[in-house]
Amino acid sequence: MKKLTFLPLLLAVLFINVCSAQKIKHTFTLGDSAFLLDGKPLQIISGEMHCTRIPREYWRARMKMAKAMGLNTIGTYVFWNAQEPEPGKFDFSGNNDIAEFIRIAKEEGLWVVLRPSPYVCAEWEFGGYPWWLLKDKNMKVRSQDPNFLKAYREYIMQLGKQIAPLLVTHGGNVLMVQIENEYGSYSNDKVYLDLNRKIFREAGLDGLLFTCDGPGEMADGYLPGYLPAVNGLDDPKQVKQLINKYHDGKGPYYISEWYPGWFDSWGKEHQGSVADSDAKKLDEVLSAGLSINMYMFHGGTTRGFMNGANMSRNDPYSPQTSSYDYDAPLNESGNPTVKFYKFRAVIEKHLPAGEHLPPVPDTAKTIAIKNIDLKESAPLFANLGSPTMSLHPMSFEDLNQGYGFVLYTTTLKNADKGLLKIKELRDYATVYLNGKRISVLDRRLKQDSLQIEADKPNSVLGILVENNGRINYGPYLPDNRQGITDKVTLNGTELTGWIMFKFPFNNLSGLKFNTVNPTAVAANGPALYKGTFKLTATGDTYLDMHGFGKGFVFLNGRNLGKYWYIGPQQTLYIPAGWLNKGKNEIEVFDELNNGHQHISTLDHPVLNEVVKE
Numbered sequence: 001m002k003k004l005t006f007l008p009l010l011l012a013v014l015f016i017n018v019c020s021a022q023k024i025k026h027t028f029t030l031g032d033s034a035f036l037l038d039g040k041p042l043q044i045i046s047g048e049m050h051c052t053r054i055p056r057e058y059w060r061a062r063m064k065m066a067k068a069m070g071l072n073t074i075g076t077y078v079f080w081n082a083q084e085p086e087p088g089k090f091d092f093s094g095n096n097d098i099a100e101f102i103r104i105a106k107e108e109g110l111w112v113v114l115r116p117s118p119y120v121c122a123e124w125e126f127g128g129y130p131w132w133l134l135k136d137k138n139m140k141v142r143s144q145d146p147n148f149l150k151a152y153r154e155y156i157m158q159l160g161k162q163i164a165p166l167l168v169t170h171g172g173n174v175l176m177v178q179i180e181n182e183y184g185s186y187s188n189d190k191v192y193l194d195l196n197r198k199i200f201r202e203a204g205l206d207g208l209l210f211t212c213d214g215p216g217e218m219a220d221g222y223l224p225g226y227l228p229a230v231n232g233l234d235d236p237k238q239v240k241q242l243i244n245k246y247h248d249g250k251g252p253y254y255i256s257e258w259y260p261g262w263f264d265s266w267g268k269e270h271q272g273s274v275a276d277s278d279a280k281k282l283d284e285v286l287s288a289g290l291s292i293n294m295y296m297f298h299g300g301t302t303r304g305f306m307n308g309a310n311m312s313r314n315d316p317y318s319p320q321t322s323s324y325d326y327d328a329p330l331n332e333s334g335n336p337t338v339k340f341y342k343f344r345a346v347i348e349k350h351l352p353a354g355e356h357l358p359p360v361p362d363t364a365k366t367i368a369i370k371n372i373d374l375k376e377s378a379p380l381f382a383n384l385g386s387p388t389m390s391l392h393p394m395s396f397e398d399l400n401q402g403y404g405f406v407l408y409t410t411t412l413k414n415a416d417k418g419l420l421k422i423k424e425l426r427d428y429a430t431v432y433l434n435g436k437r438i439s440v441l442d443r444r445l446k447q448d449s450l451q452i453e454a455d456k457p458n459s460v461l462g463i464l465v466e467n468n469g470r471i472n473y474g475p476y477l478p479d480n481r482q483g484i485t486d487k488v489t490l491n492g493t494e495l496t497g498w499i500m501f502k503f504p505f506n507n508l509s510g511l512k513f514n515t516v517n518p519t520a521v522a523a524n525g526p527a528l529y530k531g532t533f534k535l536t537a538t539g540d541t542y543l544d545m546h547g548f549g550k551g552f553v554f555l556n557g558r559n560l561g562k563y564w565y566i567g568p569q570q571t572l573y574i575p576a577g578w579l580n581k582g583k584n585e586i587e588v589f590d591e592l593n594n595g596h597q598h599i600s601t602l603d604h605p606v607l608n609e610v611v612k613e
Contacts, residue, residue, distance in 0.1 A: 026168045028175050028208055030227060032250040035175070035291060037168075043289060044175070044254065045347060046073035046113055047297020050122070051101035052082050053324055054300040054334075056094060057577035059101055061361065062298050062334050063108040068360045069329060069340055070347030073175065074105050075256070075293040078116040080155055081130040082306070085402075087151070090158050099162045106173040112166075113256075113293060114174050116159055117181040118152060123263045123320045125306045126470040126480055131402035134481050141478055142183070144192050153199050160203025167207040176208035178256070182231060184213040184221025186477070193223045212256035215242055222246050229256035231295075234281050236288035255285065257295040260339060261327035265310070265318045267444060270568040270607050272327035279342040286350045294343075298334065299326035301573055304559040305403035305505075305552075308472030309427070317427065317443045319469040321569040322561030323605075332573050332605065333540050335363045364576065366603040367539035372586060374529040374596050376513040380407075380464075380589075381435070381525050383511050384501045393484035393498045395426075396467060405503040405591075406483050408463045410495050417453035418491035420461075424448075426482045427468035428550075430591055434459050435524065440592070443468065452490070461495070463488070464526065464591065508554055508587055526551075526591040531599065533586070538579040541601040542571035546608075548599075549592025556584055565592070570608040574601065 026038050034041040047066055054062055066074060076098075083096050092098065102112050119142055120128035129141055130151075139147050166172030179196040197209060212229040213221035215238070222228035228246045233239055239253050260278040262271035285292050302324050309319040325332035329340035341360075348357050384407070388399060393408050422429065427443040433452060441447040452461075463484065470480040488495045513530055543553060545563040553560045553572055556579070560572045588599060 025171045028168045030208070030252055033252060034289065035252045035254075037175075042291075043286070044073045044111070044113070044291035044293070045071050045286070046075045046111075046291070046293035047071045047329070048075040048077075048257075048293060048295045049298045050077055050079070050300065051098055052079050052095050052306075053302060054095075054298070055575045055577055056097070058334055058575065059104050060108065062330065063105055063110055064358075064361050065330050065334065065336065065340075066110060066297060067108060068358050069297075069336075069344045070351070070357050071110065071297065073111040073113055073293070074297075075113045075295070076101070076115060077120040077122050077124075077128070078114070078118070078159065079120060079122075079124055079128045079306075080118040081124075081126060081128055083159070084130055084155050087130075087132055088154070090155075092162055098159075099166060102163065102166045102172070102174060106166075110173065111168075112174045113176055113178070114163060115178040115181065116156070116163070117178060118155060119181050121181060121308075121473045123308045123324065124302065124472055125308050125403075127308065127472040127477060131397065131470070131482075134397045135400070137481075139478075142180075142186055142192070144189065144195065149195065149199075153202075156199050156203045160200075160205055164204035164206070167205065169207045174207065176210055176227075177205050178212060178229075179209050179223070179226075180211060180221070182213050182217065182221060183211065184217025184219065185473075186475075188220035190223065193221075197223060197226070210254070210256075218242060218246055227252065227254065229254040231255075231257035232259060234258050234285055236285055236290055239290060253290045255290060255292045258282075258285070258292050260294050260329065260343075261296065261299075263299075263326055264321045264323060264568055266321055266564050266569075267566045267610055268318070268568070269610055275337075275339040275342045278339060279346050282343055283346045283349070286346065294329070296324070296326040296328040298330035299324035299328050299332065301332060301561060303561050305467065305469075305562070307469040307562065309469040310473055311471050311476050312474050316446055317471070319427065319444070322563070322572065323569045325605075333364060333575070336360060365539040367537070367541050367601075368603040369533060369535070369541060369601040372531045372533045372599050372601075374531040374586075374588065374599060376515050376530040378511045378513045378528040378530070379525055380503070380527055380591075381462075385510075386501075388500045388502070390498050390500070391496050392494075393488060394500060395485045396482040399483070399500060399502055401502050401504050403467050404505040405464055405466050407501040407503065408465065408484055408488075409499045409501075410461050410488075410497050412454045412459045412461055412490070412495075413457060415454050415457050415459070416490055418451070419449055420452045421449040421489045422463065422484055423486035423489070424484070425465070426485055428466040430464045430526070432460075432462035432464070432525070435462070437525070466591070505552070505559075505589070507557065525594070526589070527594060529588045529590070529596045529599075531586050533584050535579060535581055535584060538576045538581060539603075540576050541574045541579075541603060542605050543574055544600050544602050544606070545570055545572065547593070548588065548596065549590050551589040551591055553589070554587040556580060566611040567608040568610055570606045571602060573605065
């Protein structure tokens with residue numbers, strides 16, 4: 001008889017398994033003032049996280065933290081340029097596996113609000129658009145341009161295969177899907193907006209659709225008949241008034257982006273917000289019954305060359321850092337902050353009587369690695385590869401290159417001197433004369449010219465140009481070609497006869513490293529420095545970039561992101577899961593400083609004072 005006591009538990013387990021296998025479908029609809037899940041009000045308490053910015057190994061851990069803070073939903077963008085890096089070549093694997101990200105959220109008891117847009121802004125390169133769209137000089141993104149719409153549609157059709165089965169209407173956990181993104185800040189073409197809707201429907205996204213805009217742009221950005229959500233407004237009364245105005249006098253009321261933090265840009269002070277005032281505002285929003293998505297709950301890291309940049313008619317070009325910490329409740333490495341605990345206390349206060357939040361998981365172990373020897377170097381100018389020749393300089397796009405660097409060289413026939421001007425430089429250049437660096441030009445500082453003096457005939461002019469991040473927001477979004485995008489003049493006369501060398505740095509294979517006196521070999525120009533180290537145990541750690549100039553770092557074949565001495569970011573986060581027990585390999589590219597022999601890591605991140613230039 002004792003064995004029968006296990007029967008209820010066994011039946012419960014069987015019931016759960018059957019329900020899971022059958023994919024029980026839900027209804028998710030709009031009530032007059034609240035969202036309705038299976039006919040019952042659901043207050044969405046959401047936090048934004050992006051699968052591509054979080055190591056896949058830690059998706060589940062970050063979601064457990066979300067549950068522990070009290071979130072019931074994850075908001076997430078999808079980055080087109082990560083998932084279609086080349087035309088027609090789709091990548092939904094690894095960190096781009098958005099479907100698996102959504103499935104893990106379901107397993108952790110979280111709903112999802114999906115934002116494939118496909119324009120995302122998000123401080124992400126070109127706002128999420130693939131660079132190869134710009135190969136067509138006449139293409140206009142975010143418009144009715146047929147060539148743009150064709151590429152857009154083909155992508156959404158592929159994305160739909162991944163995510164349509166995961167909609168709540170099909171037994172999944174995706175509550176609703178956003179079309180476009182803050183479109184009212186860009187234009188007001190309602191026909192284009194409706195084309196977005198039609199493409200999404202054609203791709204099988206048959207659930208609830210919505211738009212989002214800032215309060216001053218909603219008139220231009222909303223699509224009549226669909227829920228308009230608001231970004232950057234957190235006064236409950238004003239939110240209700242605004243959404244009522246554009247949604248037939250009713251809700252639900254959804255703040256699609258609430259900012260308890262902000263992003264960092266190179267050369268500017270570290271950004272953040274005050275936890276106490278943020279918690280007070282969150283309490284007001286939840287008390288008023290509004291749904292909310294905090295942007296960001298956990299920002300993570302913008303790896304590789306995927307950082308974007310801002311630029312407006314009044315503000316100069318401003319690229320963002322690789323760290324996307326955002327001063328969020330969960331910091332860059334996934335650990336809870338003071339803000340996390342204050343938000344948790346607010347949310348717990350609003351739980352139904354008798355309910356409690358799960359305990360907060362332990363923070364990650366950290367380590368410091370001292371004095372990694374950099375015993376090899378690969379001077380960039382000794383690894384030039386195959387040249388491309390042209391009468392005029394070619395842009396990255398014309399060279400069929402998306403990111404990284406291009407070296408432009410030409411010969412000055414005479415011993416000339418005067419004003420060298422690079423028209424439409426994108427974005428950062430180190431200028432060389434006969435192999436010696438003579439200047440740096442930075443688009444941030446509106447620098448595009450310098451005085452030069454060639455002391456002998458047939459001097460070689462070299463201009464190493466870096467894509468520092470395409471603009472991700474604002475009126476200049478279509479004007480995003482990279483490199484030397486117009487011409488180079490000396491005393492007003494155009495220089496011609498260019499030889500160009502491509503350095504996309506998709507990987508570092510093929511580079512020739514020198515083990516004989518690497519410091520001397522790399523002393524006169526940009527170079528990569530390589531070292532190996534062994535570990536008996538792993539942990540999260542932070543690469544200390546003090547003493548280095550500007551560049552990027554590869555660890556065990558992964559691009560960790562960019563560094564720049566001007567700050568505010570001065571360390572690069574390395575997740576424990578990307579380190580090996582045993583041998584590890586690190587490769588550091590520096591375009592400004594040279595002669596590096598050692599590098600170390602710290603057990604904590606570091607911000608430095610911004611260097612004034």
